[in-house]
Amino acid sequence: MATTDRTAVSATRGEVPEAFDEVADRYDLMVALNPGYHAHLRHSARALVAGLVPGLGSRVVDLGCGSGASTRALVDELNRAGVRAEVLGVDGSSGMLAQAATKSWPSWVRFEQGRAEALEEVCADAGFQPLDGVFAAYLLRNVPDRDALLRSLHDLLRPGGTLVVHEYSVAGRPVAEAVWTAVCRGVVVPLGWLTSRRTRLYHYLWRSVMDMDPVETVMRRMVDAGFEDVRTRSVRGWQNGIVHTFHGRRPA
Numbered sequence: 001m002a003t004t005d006r007t008a009v010s011a012t013r014g015e016v017p018e019a020f021d022e023v024a025d026r027y028d029l030m031v032a033l034n035p036g037y038h039a040h041l042r043h044s045a046r047a048l049v050a051g052l053v054p055g056l057g058s059r060v061v062d063l064g065c066g067s068g069a070s071t072r073a074l075v076d077e078l079n080r081a082g083v084r085a086e087v088l089g090v091d092g093s094s095g096m097l098a099q100a101a102t103k104s105w106p107s108w109v110r111f112e113q114g115r116a117e118a119l120e121e122v123c124a125d126a127g128f129q130p131l132d133g134v135f136a137a138y139l140l141r142n143v144p145d146r147d148a149l150l151r152s153l154h155d156l157l158r159p160g161g162t163l164v165v166h167e168y169s170v171a172g173r174p175v176a177e178a179v180w181t182a183v184c185r186g187v188v189v190p191l192g193w194l195t196s197r198r199t200r201l202y203h204y205l206w207r208s209v210m211d212m213d214p215v216e217t218v219m220r221r222m223v224d225a226g227f228e229d230v231r232t233r234s235v236r237g238w239q240n241g242i243v244h245t246f247h248g249r250r251p252a
């Protein structure tokens with residue numbers, strides 16, 4: 001079994017859920033200090049809900065749901081659009097799920113611990129198949145084999161089902177890279193230290209975003225995995241050009 005070196009300066013991709021355990025009780029505070037975080041999640045959740053058929057009782061997975069910020073965005077957008085759904089939040093971090101469990105949720109929302117790479121088993125065990133939608137907010141960057149994950153999400157979706165990935169991407173955009181680096185050095189890492197006395201995950205955050213695929217590569221990966229109607233849009237605010245919504249649909 002892989003062990004986590006808690007003294008390392010930065011986490012590695014494979015151990016990200018364990019690294020989130022260390023900061024789980026401070027995560028909501030960190031994102032509350034990030035202007036636009038919740039509004040941007042709702043913006044991406046809206047793109048997912050727009051692909052669901054109202055009245056049919058859709059099954060939606062929030063993959064990498066963490067402490068429930070993205071789940072809340074999904075719930076709000078489903079309610080706003082009047083779409084009937086069941087939502088399953090899945091995350092590899094028990095600490096982040098414990099935070100989600102402290103919140104109040106409608107009866108049609110539940111949570112399971114599991115790795116994104118094992119989503120098929122998690123959904124089978126939970127009797128949650130086939131899927132009408134998958135929302136993956138700040139998850140794809142952390143998964144070692146992105147192509148394999150996208151292929152598995154394509155296969156888990158019913159024909160016509162929608163995937164929305166909400167993710168950072170700055171590669172090939174010098175201004176976005178410079179803004180991201182300045183914000184991490186000047187705000188994110190110091191705030192991480194102040195709120196949790198830890199910086200390992202926040203160093204990883206900077207590095208992993210710098211190493212993330214360019215927008216065009218994410219789109220190509222989605223097309224190669226079998227998705228159609230692949231499109232992207234960036235969010236507003238200082239994260240414009242840094243955080244993006246990627247939409248794809250499994251062909252009907």
Ligand SMILES: C[S@@+](CC[C@H](N)C(=O)[O-])C[C@H]1O[C@@H](n2cnc3c(N)ncnc32)[C@H](O)[C@@H]1O
Pocket residue numbers: 016017018020041063064065066067068069070090091092093096114115116117136137138139142143
């Ligand atoms: C930045 S948080 C985002 C949480 C939530 N989606 C939000 O928008 O606030 C990323 C989450 O993905 C989870 N995660 C990262 N890699 C994962 C993997 N391979 N399988 C399952 N969860 C993973 C982490 O545990 C963490 O809770």
